[in-house]
Amino acid sequence: MSDTTDPAQTLAEWEALGAERQRTMKTTGVAKPEQVAGLTGLQVFEKMFSGELPAAPIAETLDFTLVEFGPGRAVFQGRPLLRHYNPLGTVHGGWIATLLDSCVGCAVHTTVAAGRAYTTAELKVNYVRPVSTRVPLVRAIGQVIHVGNRMATAEGRLVGHDGKLYAHASTTCFIFDVA
Numbered sequence: 599m600s601d602t603t604d605p606a607q608t609l610a611e612w613e614a615l616g617a618e619r620q621r622t623m624k625t626t627g628v629a630k631p632e633q634v635a636g637l638t639g640l641q642v643f644e645k646m647f648s649g650e651l652p653a654a655p656i657a658e659t660l661d662f663t664l665v666e667f668g669p670g671r672a673v674f675q676g677r678p679l680l681r682h683y684n685p686l687g688t689v690h691g692g693w694i695a696t697l698l699d700s701c702v703g704c705a706v707h708t709t710v711a712a713g714r715a716y717t718t719a720e721l722k723v724n725y726v727r728p729v730s731t732r733v734p735l736v737r738a739i740g741q742v743i744h745v746g747n748r749m750a751t752a753e754g755r756l757v758g759h760d761g762k763l764y765a766h767a768s769t770t771c772f773i774f775d776v777a
Contacts, residue, residue, distance in 0.1 A: 605760040612665075612735050612759055616675050619647070619665050627652030639710035643667045662697055662738075664704065670742035670752075672704035678729050678736065689729040694756060698723055698767035701740030702752040706771045709745045713776055716750065720770040726763050733758045748773055 629651045634642055645651040646664070657663055662676030676697050684690040699721050706716050729736060740754040750773055756765040 609759040615665050616663050619663050623653045626655040626658045636712050638712050639707040670709055672701050672740045674701050674738045676736050678731055678733055694765050695723045697738040698754045701738035702754040702769040705740035705742045705752045706750045715776050716771040716773045719772045723767045725765045729764050
């Protein structure tokens with residue numbers, strides 16, 4: 599989240615960073631195994647940000663972008679749109695869960711050594727308040743809690759530009775050797 603408490607300034611900063619990330623990141627796709635061989639999880643994200651590797655197709659499909667990452671941390675930003683709505687008139691919980699799954703999973707991914715990968719073993723989401731198009735942008739902020747040899751845990755928070763919490767999640771990821 600921005601260091602400022604002014605929601606309008608925070609929104610402007612978020613929009614500017616999102617636009618910058620979309621300019622520098624390559625079109626979406628799936629990296630070939632030889633492109634990521636020998637790279638740590640953190641190096642994979644560095645290459646995505648520089649445009650050397652494609653961003654994940656799901657981000658384009660669901661209108662969200664990886665905007666920040668670091669060791670044990672990943673931040674995604676999403677724009678709630680009408681096409682994400684459920685029949686009740688709010689953003690579908692699956693969109694929120696996907697954004698949170700992305701931030702917590704990628705937070706774990708940043709800690710994975712070369713030759714290793716991960717997959718989500720469990721995801722728990724708590725919805726605190728509804729999301730609608732009245733919320734121009736949300737951020738899913740993921741942070742690792744623990745990384746072991748075979749399992750990792752992380753937590754994530756979905757917040758609006760005004761600092762409101764919309765949902766939070768926890769994950770357990772299985773870490774394995776790439777065959």
